[in-house]
Amino acid sequence: MSNPKNEWPLWEVFVRSKAGLDHKHCGSLHAADAPMAIQMARDVYTRRQEGTSIWVVRSEQIVASDPTEKGSLFDPADDKVYRHPTFYELPDELNHM
Amino acid sequence: MDAKLNYVLRLADTCLIHSQRLSEWAGHAPVLEEDLALSNIALDLLGQARALLTYAGQIEGAGRDEDQLAFLREERDYRNIVLVELPNAAASPSDGSGGRDFALTTVRNAAVALWLELLCGRLQASADIELAGIAAKSLKEVRYHRQHASDWVVRLGDGTAESQARMQAALNVLWPYVNELFAAEGVDGVGPAWSELEAEWRARWATLMQEATLTLPRDSAMQPRGIDGIHSEHMGHLLATMQHLQRAYPGGVW
Numbered sequence: 001m002s003n004p005k006n007e008w009p010l011w012e013v014f015v016r017s018k019a020g021l022d023h024k025h026c027g028s029l030h031a032a033d034a035p036m037a038i039q040m041a042r043d044v045y046t047r048r049q050e051g052t053s054i055w056v057v058r059s060e061q062i063v064a065s066d067p068t069e070k071g072s073l074f075d076p077a078d079d080k081v082y083r084h085p086t087f088y089e090l091p092d093e094l095n096h097m
Numbered sequence: 098m099d100a101k102l103n104y105v106l107r108l109a110d111t112c113l114i115h116s117q118r119l120s121e122w123a124g125h126a127p128v129l130e131e132d133l134a135l136s137n138i139a140l141d142l143l144g145q146a147r148a149l150l151t152y153a154g155q156i157e158g159a160g161r162d163e164d165q166l167a168f169l170r171e172e173r174d175y176r177n178i179v180l181v182e183l184p185n186a187a188a189s190p191s192d193g194s195g196g197r198d199f200a201l202t203t204v205r206n207a208a209v210a211l212w213l214e215l216l217c218g219r220l221q222a223s224a225d226i227e228l229a230g231i232a233a234k235s236l237k238e239v240r241y242h243r244q245h246a247s248d249w250v251v252r253l254g255d256g257t258a259e260s261q262a263r264m265q266a267a268l269n270v271l272w273p274y275v276n277e278l279f280a281a282e283g284v285d286g287v288g289p290a291w292s293e294l295e296a297e298w299r300a301r302w303a304t305l306m307q308e309a310t311l312t313l314p315r316d317s318a319m320q321p322r323g324i325d326g327i328h329s330e331h332m333g334h335l336l337a338t339m340q341h342l343q344r345a346y347p348g349g350v351w
Contacts (some may be wrong), residue, residue, distance in 0.1 A: 030170040032252070
């Protein structure tokens with residue numbers, strides 16, 4: 001195996017498929033710097049007309065939530081049905097809301 | 098040979114043979130990302146060659162299609178510049194490189210892409226509508242090829258002592274063959290003499306070399322004539338590989 005210290009840094013790639021839509025995470029790649037990462041992303045992830053715009057960001061710059069805190073972060077939302085609009089009954093006149 | 102047919106074939110064959118050499122990198126590039134980039138470029142060039150060869154077949158009017166022109170001609174009938182038929186490495190394959198030198202491929206890609214960019218730029222205004230259309234479509238592709246290859250030239254030229262030495266060595270090997278980029282005569286109503294591209298090509302190349310901290314070799318008096326069908330000793334081997342399937346199984350299709 002090659003020494004990881006000699007490898008190019010990892011980049012996360014986000015591609016927008018057409019104007020008006022969000023950039024979606026589509027994968028990662030290695031590149032020496034930002035301009036190269038954009039070119040590599042173009043060649044790796046948009047060969048089949050997948051994109052109209054590319055974002056890249058160094059993987060190490062992404063701050064992620066801690067999986068072990070999943071319970072305290074997300075479970076409390078489970079029983080808050082009143083946070084969904086469907087919880088509220090609407091008058092008949094507003095059928096098309 | 099008809100002058101117009103000759104003009105189109107020179108460009109078509111240069112794209113075709115350049116693509117064939119580049120495709121030898123598939124699965125062997127230094128990193129996966131660049132492997133895909135080189136394959137993409139090779140496929141773009143093949144697409145350009147297909148359009149041009151199809152058109153050449155129509156001009157010829159002998160009923161030959163792109164496949165027959167690509168796979169069933171003899172060496173002397175190919176009109177590509179010698180630069181693109183040279184192997185991917187100057188050194189012998191016994192050096193452990195597998196016969197592929199990334200520096201040489203990078204310098205060649207940058208040189209040819211810049212030339213194609215200038216030529217397609219002129220040809221998209223050609224009075225020949227068919228050729229103008231092919232050139233306009235190709236221009237977007239070769240612009241990216243030039244950008245991608247030039248970035249590598251600068252990275253590796255202005256890189257480590259090792260990478261700079263390798264790039265300089267590659268440049269020195271290829272430089273005499275660059276002369277042929279400006280050798281073909283023009284055809285009225287079709288396309289310009291390639292010599293019309295020379296001043297701009299050399300100016301932009303000099304800028305790139307400066308940025309890449311590479312030294313331009315002394316100009317060579319060598320005048321390769323691949324465009325007249327006079328090829329290097331490497332061309333026969335390339336064709337043997339490229340034509341093998343059609344020669345062994347005539348008319349074979351996917």
